[in-house]
Amino acid sequence: MIKKFFVYIICGAALLMPCRLRILYAEFVGWIVQGFYFIYYHIMKTILNGLENGKK
Amino acid sequence: MGKNKEAVILYSGGTDSTCTVFFKAEEFDKIHLISYKRFGIFSAGNIDYNVLRLQDIFGKDKFVRKVINIDKIYKLVVYDDYLKNLFKFGFFNLAVCGQCKMAMHIRTILYCIDNKINIVFDGANKDAGSGIAADQTKEVIDVITSLYKAFDISYSSPVYEMNGPKNLTWQAKFGLIKNEETKDVKTTGTFLKQKGFFDSDNVKGSRIDKKMQARCFQQFLSNMALNSYYIERYGIEKYKKTLRDFFEAKSQKMMIYIKDLLNKNGKSKLYLYREE
DSSP, rough: HHHHHHHHHHHHHHSSHHHHHHHHEEEEHHHHHHHHHHHHHHHHHHHHHHHHHHHH | OOSOOEEEEESSSSSHHHHHHHHHHHGGGEEEEEEEEEETTTTTGGGHHHHHHHHHHGGGGGGEEEEOHHHHHHHHHTTTTTTHHHHHGGGGGGGHHHHHHHHHHHHHHHHHHHTTTTEEEEEHHHTTTGTOOTTTTTHHHHHHHHHHHTTOOOEOTTTTTSOOOOOOHHHHHHSOOOOOOOOOOOOOHHHHHHTTSSSSOOTTTTHHHHHHOOOTHHHHHHHIIIIIIIHHOOOHHHHHHHHHHHHHHHHHHHHHHHHHHHHTTTTTTGGGEEEE
């Protein structure tokens, strides 16, 4: 239900946009998703480096 | 196949289309390496990274290199008959990659007609996007093949049936292990590694991959609406069938516009879009 809500709000809005605005909006959403991934990646990388240095 | 022939390859700079070049370069005298750009495709210059390497291997004379803007054709593909498509296909109108690729194919058809070339290849692969990529499923490829056929152009992907790479494990992503394929698996990556073109079996998603391809994040909307929501709700079969119907409808309209253009009909919408 929550997923459906988010899909209809986020993607439904895009369906009503003109070409360039939709492209910019899609890029913006893409960067947010990537942002979460980058944060996760760098936190994990830092933890793993810390563990590896501790082991040494 | 005799030589003295020319072919077009839709070249993205990635592993699959580079592998296509390796497969077809010796078969043809001249290969037209065509890449496309539009508003929203960033760092298109990255594609030249591998073009220069290919020129070193096969010779500069082997390739004709073009980067063509498809802004207006893309807009036509997405927004033609929009209201009708919106009610009929809903979220499928957000299938950015499929519609962008269709714009590229339409421009390729025009390029082929202008240059009297009747053979086109690309790097489409059955396993791209876990087998549900809107531009590379069998259903959409069949529609595109028919579109080319209507203009006596043969279109295929020599790497279509090759295995897709296994997904990068989290250990590989963090650089703890190398992500190599098992020996029985033949991917475009393993082929290029054998040829000495890459150091690794699977460069997809890596830093080197980002250096050699244009960047575009617009697929997240369709990933969210179609791959995540629609497929979960209606199943993969209905997704593929609707995808086919959606692109078939687009293809039929585009075919009319191209034919109008070739018949010098001033009403063809492509008259406005050809010169970019």
